Amino acid sequence: MYQYDEIDQRLVDERVEQFRDQTRRFLAGELSDDAFRALRLRNGLYVQRHAPMLRVAVPYGLLDTRQVRKLAHIARTYDRGYAHFSTRQNVQFNWPALERVPEILAELATVQMHAIQTSGNCIRNTTTDHFAGIAPDEVVNPFVWCELIRQWSTFHPEFNWLPRKFKIAVNGAANDRAAVLVHDIGLLAGRAADGSVVFEVLAGGGLGRAPAIGQSVRAHLPWQHLLTYVEAILRVYNREGRRDNIHKARIKFVVKAFGIERFRDEVEAEWALLRDGPGTLTEAEVARVSARFPSPTHETFAPDDERAQTPSVDDPGFSRWLARNVHPHRVHGYAAVSLSFKRAGVPPGDVTAEELHAVADLADRYAGGEVRVTHEQNLVLADVRRADLPVLWQALRGLGLATPNIGLLGNIICCPGGDYCSLANAKSIPIAQAVRDRFDDLDYLFDIGELDLNISGCMNACGHHHVGHIGILGVDKAGEEWYQIEIGGAQGLQASLGRVIGRAFAAEEVPDVVERLVQCYLARRIAPEERFIDCVRRIGAEPFKQAVYEHSDQPGGPDTRSLAAV
Amino acid sequence: MSTVISRAGLIPDLWQPSEDGSFIDAQARRGIAVAGETPAAEVAAAVQARGAALVAIRIPSFADGRGFTLAHDLRRHHGYGGTLRATGGCLPDQAQDLFRCGFDEIALPEGADLEVWLRTARGFSDAYAGNLIEPQPLFRRRTG
Numbered sequence: 215m216y217q218y219d220e221i222d223q224r225l226v227d228e229r230v231e232q233f234r235d236q237t238r239r240f241l242a243g244e245l246s247d248d249a250f251r252a253l254r255l256r257n258g259l260y261v262q263r264h265a266p267m268l269r270v271a272v273p274y275g276l277l278d279t280r281q282v283r284k285l286a287h288i289a290r291t292y293d294r295g296y297a298h299f300s301t302r303q304n305v306q307f308n309w310p311a312l313e314r315v316p317e318i319l320a321e322l323a324t325v326q327m328h329a330i331q332t333s334g335n336c337i338r339n340t341t342t343d344h345f346a347g348i349a350p351d352e353v354v355n356p357f358v359w360c361e362l363i364r365q366w367s368t369f370h371p372e373f374n375w376l377p378r379k380f381k382i383a384v385n386g387a388a389n390d391r392a393a394v395l396v397h398d399i400g401l402l403a404g405r406a407a408d409g410s411v412v413f414e415v416l417a418g419g420g421l422g423r424a425p426a427i428g429q430s431v432r433a434h435l436p437w438q439h440l441l442t443y444v445e446a447i448l449r450v451y452n453r454e455g456r457r458d459n460i461h462k463a464r465i466k467f468v469v470k471a472f473g474i475e476r477f478r479d480e481v482e483a484e485w486a487l488l489r490d491g492p493g494t495l496t497e498a499e500v501a502r503v504s505a506r507f508p509s510p511t512h513e514t515f516a517p518d519d520e521r522a523q524t525p526s527v528d529d530p531g532f533s534r535w536l537a538r539n540v541h542p543h544r545v546h547g548y549a550a551v552s553l554s555f556k557r558a559g560v561p562p563g564d565v566t567a568e569e570l571h572a573v574a575d576l577a578d579r580y581a582g583g584e585v586r587v588t589h590e591q592n593l594v595l596a597d598v599r600r601a602d603l604p605v606l607w608q609a610l611r612g613l614g615l616a617t618p619n620i621g622l623l624g625n626i627i628c629c630p631g632g633d634y635c636s637l638a639n640a641k642s643i644p645i646a647q648a649v650r651d652r653f654d655d656l657d658y659l660f661d662i663g664e665l666d667l668n669i670s671g672c673m674n675a676c677g678h679h680h681v682g683h684i685g686i687l688g689v690d691k692a693g694e695e696w697y698q699i700e701i702g703g704a705q706g707l708q709a710s711l712g713r714v715i716g717r718a719f720a721a722e723e724v725p726d727v728v729e730r731l732v733q734c735y736l737a738r739r740i741a742p743e744e745r746f747i748d749c750v751r752r753i754g755a756e757p758f759k760q761a762v763y764e765h766s767d768q769p770g771g772p773d774t775r776s777l778a779a780v
Numbered sequence: 781m782s783t784v785i786s787r788a789g790l791i792p793d794l795w796q797p798s799e800d801g802s803f804i805d806a807q808a809r810r811g812i813a814v815a816g817e818t819p820a821a822e823v824a825a826a827v828q829a830r831g832a833a834l835v836a837i838r839i840p841s842f843a844d845g846r847g848f849t850l851a852h853d854l855r856r857h858h859g860y861g862g863t864l865r866a867t868g869g870c871l872p873d874q875a876q877d878l879f880r881c882g883f884d885e886i887a888l889p890e891g892a893d894l895e896v897w898l899r900t901a902r903g904f905s906d907a908y909a910g911n912l913i914e915p916q917p918l919f920r921r922r923t924g
Contacts, residue, residue, distance in 0.1 A: 375845025
């Protein structure tokens, strides 16, 4: 991660003091509920169903082990001994006491962490590829650009009171692992003919209500103009975004109302006034920021050096783990390893203080002291020598973090839902657990192959259900919790949005519905290489609808529970 | 008369409101009041037409950030060099950002705690992005 200098540190420290003062004024009755709400949200503090929830920023998902241990300390000291990874690569604590949040923020500041702009109608954490810097298909390392955006957007005086939240993602590889097409601004970094960095700038993507795929505003933006161009988009949005209807306030509604041509014209007209001005990035600044990221040291192995190979282990469990949880690395002899936090009996993305310590120890020993949070709510150790894979696998297995389910149906993305979140219409964690339990057989999971199943407890879509191959959305009907099923969504450069297949289901029906979708796919796929999503795209949703609803002999509606009886 | 602060602290209110909602000062200069959601070009035209030396931008609610962009646009894109005043429902915690977006002064809401306003207006020692007070972004001013 980027190492703060004195100025970065001072600004974060000043933020802690500002929030300490705001909390004091609120508790003394000097700040209204409304005002304090807006201010605390900009420090990641929600008031939830049971207690406040504090969302801590993990810029672009990158942590060092000192920070991981600090998160463990906070979980133990101020919470109930655990934390939760969110789909925005952040970390959440579910039980802090409001009065102690300034103390927590002060502790975080000692390890260059904060909760700035992790909520509220402002520019949120910039996210990226969890294999940034190590992926063989990478063209541009996105970390430097993410950090430049982070600094520009932090405390931006003009854009702290936007119509709605604003999310930016950057990807710099041939494959998109940052979901850039479903962000308010998506940046695809590539290289011009002369090797210099250029960005394709997309705008107007987003999940939540009325999900939309981002549209291209500018195909080739030279890197020097990154911040002025983003500023131009934000200014157009701050002027034109709707403030009369919270459900139509995201930038995607401006893009839609204007049409991409007029939107582009407005942005370009604004940018013409900023272009080549003081906000234009310099080589010196890019070099300065790059130098403040520690560069991992790699051993150089000859192509035939056996220390660069993965040692063979006579255990099918190891082979499965290699197949699913170990990922290629651009440096010969190295690999990236996913730690699966999708486990029986534990909500997706939850981690205990003990596990955080254990992961930090392993990261120090085998992965250069770095840990990454993925938007799929897992962790990644990105710099592991292949020679160390067997011993790391043993250690992770001992911790229960070696379930070989990355990319498979077991790797469910799931928001905290109605168990914790006051926005939720329905619970999501018990659904994830029920589906996970139904597909507990690893042979079966491997046979099904790659399948993203995402669950959100409300339209805000924190569980990214629109881009799950199977998406599940909790809805409230007359005070009861029901679940809509979508199929056909996908993340990546071929991103698509799922479509609802029909009437909603009761919680206990959901595992059966998923089972029927899977059975339909297995019966109709051309070959095991044809993934669920490929099959849906080839044959359409109709066969899947039939498979799900054919035994349904009553008309749809909340009172219909026919599937549960099957 | 309102309680008015600038970056320097408490300042005298030089502007008398008139019945039509505009302002006038001791030198008989005019001031106009506009809503935060008014397009900048419209405000600039009104300034021109009335020779206004004060624009008082009414912020309807602290959550509505259009006034920040309006101030920026008047200063940067329309070259407005007169006094810019924020009125209405802003929070003390927004004072520093209002100044950074080009406001010279803030007319405090009724019952405002002056001490809190003056303190919070100096909350941060610097800003990353370039702004109306410091046009050079921090990255152009760093030495390390």
